[in-house]
Amino acid sequence: xxxxxxxxxxxxxxxxxxxxxxxxxxxxxxxxxxxxxxxxxxxxxxxxxxxxxxxxxxxxxxxxxxxxxxxxxxxxxxxxxxxxxxxxxxxxxxxxxxxxxxxxxxxxxxxxxxxxxxxxxxxxxxxxxxxxxxxxxxxxxxxxxxxxxxxxxxxxxxxxxxxxxxxxxxxxxxxxxxxxxxxxxxxxxxxxxxxxxxxxxxxxxxxxxxxxxxxxxxxxxxxxxxxxxxxxxxxxxxxxxxxxxxxxxxxxxxxxxxxxxxxxxxxxxxxxxxxxxxxxxxxxxxxxxxxxxxxxxxxxxxxxxxxxxxxxxxxxxxxxxxxxxxxxxxxxxxxxxxxxxxxxxxxxxxxxxxxxxxxxxxxxxxxxxxxxxxxxxxxxxxxxxxxxxxxxxxxxxxxxxxxxxxxxxxxxxxxxxxxxxxxxxxxxxxxxxxxxxxxxx
Ligand code: 5AD
Ligand code: SF4
Numbered sequence: 001x002x003x004x005x006x007x008x009x010x011x012x013x014x015x016x017x018x019x020x021x022x023x024x025x026x027x028x029x030x031x032x033x034x035x036x037x038x039x040x041x042x043x044x045x046x047x048x049x050x051x052x053x054x055x056x057x058x059x060x061x062x063x064x065x066x067x068x069x070x071x072x073x074x075x076x077x078x079x080x081x082x083x084x085x086x087x088x089x090x091x092x093x094x095x096x097x098x099x100x101x102x103x104x105x106x107x108x109x110x111x112x113x114x115x116x117x118x119x120x121x122x123x124x125x126x127x128x129x130x131x132x133x134x135x136x137x138x139x140x141x142x143x144x145x146x147x148x149x150x151x152x153x154x155x156x157x158x159x160x161x162x163x164x165x166x167x168x169x170x171x172x173x174x175x176x177x178x179x180x181x182x183x184x185x186x187x188x189x190x191x192x193x194x195x196x197x198x199x200x201x202x203x204x205x206x207x208x209x210x211x212x213x214x215x216x217x218x219x220x221x222x223x224x225x226x227x228x229x230x231x232x233x234x235x236x237x238x239x240x241x242x243x244x245x246x247x248x249x250x251x252x253x254x255x256x257x258x259x260x261x262x263x264x265x266x267x268x269x270x271x272x273x274x275x276x277x278x279x280x281x282x283x284x285x286x287x288x289x290x291x292x293x294x295x296x297x298x299x300x301x302x303x304x305x306x307x308x309x310x311x312x313x314x315x316x317x318x319x320x321x322x323x324x325x326x327x328x329x330x331x332x333x334x335x336x337x338x339x340x341x342x343x344x345x346x347x348x349x350x351x352x353x354x355x356x357x358x359x360x361x362x363x364x365x366x367x368x369x370x371x372x373x374x375x376x377x378x379x380x381x382x383x384x385x386x387x388x389x390x391x392x393x394x395x396x397x398x399x400x401x402x403x404x405x406x407x408x409x410x411x412x413x414x415x416x417x418x419x420x421x422x423x424x425x426x427x428x429x430x431x432x433x434x435x436x437x438x439x440x441x
Contacts, residue, residue: 006032007041012049018149020047025139030112043077048084052336063096070098083168093124104128134175146417153199161342188227197233203240216248223254232256239277250293256402262302266321267314298328298403306335306355308346374427386415409434
């Protein structure tokens with residue numbers, strides 16, 4: 001029988017990209033191959049994100065555009081997975097009857113059965129039930145052969161007052177370290193050079209499993225896997241970012257000297273209203289301590305502007321914190337009220353005009369900082385992991401440094417997946433130009 005075609009539309013974070021790799025793997029076992037083109041797909045999966053209102057709106061406008069396609073090809077199945085599926089459940093198929101399956105974040109393994117059921121019964125099928133354990137992936141079809149995501153913990157026990165994630169991804173559930181190490185060893189054996197351990201809050205790793213190792217101990221074990229050259233992890237909650245973890249990062253050659261440490265705001269008053277569990281001074285003390293251990297540490301962060309009640313004074317404190325830390329990069333968000341989160345019903349919402357003004361101010365500030373931070377790289381030789389042809393210039397390869405900077409340089413495609421030394425010739429705002437330096441392989 002001819003193989004069928006699957007199109008995956010991805011919205012959102014690393015966790016979603018990883019879930020998409022699971023979906024592709026599961027559907028490959030059901031005779032589906034990935035296609036770029038939704039028009040000839042037998043199955044279209046929307047892997048959705050609910051973190052901000054805009055991300056959720058994108059899902060519904062995308063579904064609106066698929067209506068016509070479904071009318072032309074009624075046999076094409078449409079599935080909605082991810083955080084919007086988990087949050088809105090049957091509300092999605094009621095609003096959009098073209099949807100065959102709504103599959104929640106804990107039910108990815110069931111997707112093939114749900115699709116079969118929807119086909120046989122000719123109706124929309126919804127499964128957003130929650131699983132009290134870590135649902136072990138049975139198969140993952142990864143997008144690349146050199147860098148892989150490995151999920152170590154799901155869910156989040158924090159209750160930041162703006163955040164919908166605890167409602168869509170549930171409580172923390174760690175994956176047994178034995179299975180994580182086995183997977184990383186297998187990846188190394190298959191030639192992978194880099195793993196990124198992922199979870200909503202990796203620092204909580206192990207707390208829910210009696211007798212399980214802590215996150216620093218897990219990291220140490222992963223970093224020791226022979227052949228795995230680079231280990232990264234996201235996301236770290238600053239309140240749980242411990243001295244033990246800092247020392248582990250400093251000790252290991254394999255652990256990349258790059259850290260994503262979302263601060264959200266530089267004002268203690270706002271941090272309290274967000275229920276983040278740290279003050280700006282405590283956050284800065286951790287950054288300083290980490291830099292005392294590793295001077296070159298590249299920090300990145302997430303920031304929200306216009307959280308309810310944020311005054312000009314609060315915002316100036318965020319500006320001051322950004323100036324002090326000098327991040328290598330940041331993700332900046334305008335506060336977006338999310339259903340059923342405490343901040344959504346706080347009375348003193350900030351106007352869109354103010355949000356935009358503050359967003360632009362921080363963006364400009366960060367650009368200046370980034371240019372300065374990046375300029376330090378010019379003339380250095382950096383080891384980069386080659387990802388493949390550059391999207392902007394097919395004559396060049398694109399690659400990343402251990403500190404996660406993008407470097408483009410002229411080189412042979414056979415270098416894909418390899419670690420090579422490159423001299424940084426010019427450092428721009430978002431990427432560097434490099435020149436392949438002499439190397440032995
Ligand atoms: N509005 C704006 N940004 C948000 N984030 C999470 N929830 C919201 C929200 N309601 C941001 C935070 C988080 C990142 C993943 O998304 O900065 O760290
Ligand atoms: Fe959301 Fe806070 Fe948990 Fe991050 S730590 S997922 S922002 S509740």
